[in-house]
Amino acid sequence: MKPDVKAFFDTATNTVSYVVRDPNGRSAAIIDSVLDFDYASGRTGTRSADAIVAHIKAEDLTPAWILETHVHADHLSAAPYLQEQLGGKIAIGQHITTIQDTFGKVFNEGTEFQRDGSQFDSLFEDGDSFHVGQLRGDVLHTPGHTPACMTYVIGDAAFVGDTLFMPDFGTARCDFPGGSADMLYQSIQRILSLPDETRIFVGHDYKAPGRDQFAWETTVGEQKQRNIHIGGEKPAADFVKMREARDATLAMPRLIVPSLQVNMRAGNMPEPDQQGDVFLKVPVNKL
Numbered sequence: 444m445k446p447d448v449k450a451f452f453d454t455a456t457n458t459v460s461y462v463v464r465d466p467n468g469r470s471a472a473i474i475d476s477v478l479d480f481d482y483a484s485g486r487t488g489t490r491s492a493d494a495i496v497a498h499i500k501a502e503d504l505t506p507a508w509i510l511e512t513h514v515h516a517d518h519l520s521a522a523p524y525l526q527e528q529l530g531g532k533i534a535i536g537q538h539i540t541t542i543q544d545t546f547g548k549v550f551n552e553g554t555e556f557q558r559d560g561s562q563f564d565s566l567f568e569d570g571d572s573f574h575v576g577q578l579r580g581d582v583l584h585t586p587g588h589t590p591a592c593m594t595y596v597i598g599d600a601a602f603v604g605d606t607l608f609m610p611d612f613g614t615a616r617c618d619f620p621g622g623s624a625d626m627l628y629q630s631i632q633r634i635l636s637l638p639d640e641t642r643i644f645v646g647h648d649y650k651a652p653g654r655d656q657f658a659w660e661t662t663v664g665e666q667k668q669r670n671i672h673i674g675g676e677k678p679a680a681d682f683v684k685m686r687e688a689r690d691a692t693l694a695m696p697r698l699i700v701p702s703l704q705v706n707m708r709a710g711n712m713p714e715p716d717q718q719g720d721v722f723l724k725v726p727v728n729k730l
C-alpha cells in the first residue's frame with residue numbers, strides 16, 4: 444500500500460520532517476519533528492512543529508505514532524510538544540540506551556537521568572512491525588551514523604533518517620560516538636535490498652553542488668545507480684576509506700550540545716531546578 448507522505452523542511456537545520464498517512468483512513472505517523480531553538484538566546488519556538496499541528500488538524504488526522512529515526516545531533520525534537528497537542532506514542536530504537544549511557548557520561552547526568560529508554564513510550568528492535576491505520580510499518584536497525592539509528596519502512600516508503608541522503612549528496616557522517624562507517628555500509632546494503640521502486644525519504648538535505656532546490660525523495664533504484672558515495676556497487680573498503688577521510692574534515696553540528704541533552708530525553712528538557720528554571724550544560728573540551 445502507498446501511504447500519502449507530506450514533507451516539512453526546516454531551513455534552519457536542513458531537517459525534513461514527515462507526516463505519513465494511511466490513504467484509506469485518518470491515521471498518521473509523524474517522523475523526525477523539529478523544535479526551533481535559538482542558541483544565542485536559549486529560546487525555543489514551535490513554528491516548525493505548529494506547521495505539522497496545523498496540517499494534522501486541517502486534514503483531521505490522528506497521529507498513532509511520533510517516530511524518531513535516531514537521537515539527532517543537529518536539531519531538537521518536538522515530540523513531547525506534538526504529543527501534548529495531538530496525542531500519539533513516541534518511539535525510537537531500543538539502542539537508545541547505548542546513546543543515553545554515552546551522553547549521560549558526557550553531560551555528567553546524575554542518577555535521576557534514566558538510561559533505560561523509559562522516557563519513550565515504545566522502543567523498537569530490528570524486525571518489529573507497527574501499524575498506521577491499515578498501513579504496516581517495518582522496523583530495520585540501520586546503525587552506522589549512530590548505534591541506535593532505525594529505518595521505518597511504511598508501505599512502499601522507507602524513512603531512512605541519516606543513513607542515505609539524496610544520491611547527489613551521498614551518505615551521513617559516521618564520526619559521532621558509537622558511529623562506524625563499516626556499519627553504515629552494511630546498513631545501507633540492507634536498505635538497498637528493498638525493491639527498486641521503494642520510495643526513500645531522507646532526513647536532511649543540504650543541496651548538492653550544482654543543485655539549487657532542496658530535495659528529499661528518491662528511490663532504492665536511483666540510490667543503487669547514482670549515489671555518489673555508495674552507488675554502482677562501491678566496495679565496502681572504498682566506502683569506509685572515503686567516509687572516514689571526509690568525516691575528519693567536518694565540524695560539529697551547531698546545535699549538537701543542546702540537541703543531545705534534549706533528544707536523549709525523548710525531546711524533554713532536563714528537570715527544572717528548585718526555582719523552576721531549566722538549564723542546559725556545555726561540556727568543555729569533551730566533544
Ligand SMILES: [Fe+2]
Nearest residue numbers: 514515516605
Ligand atoms: Fe543525525
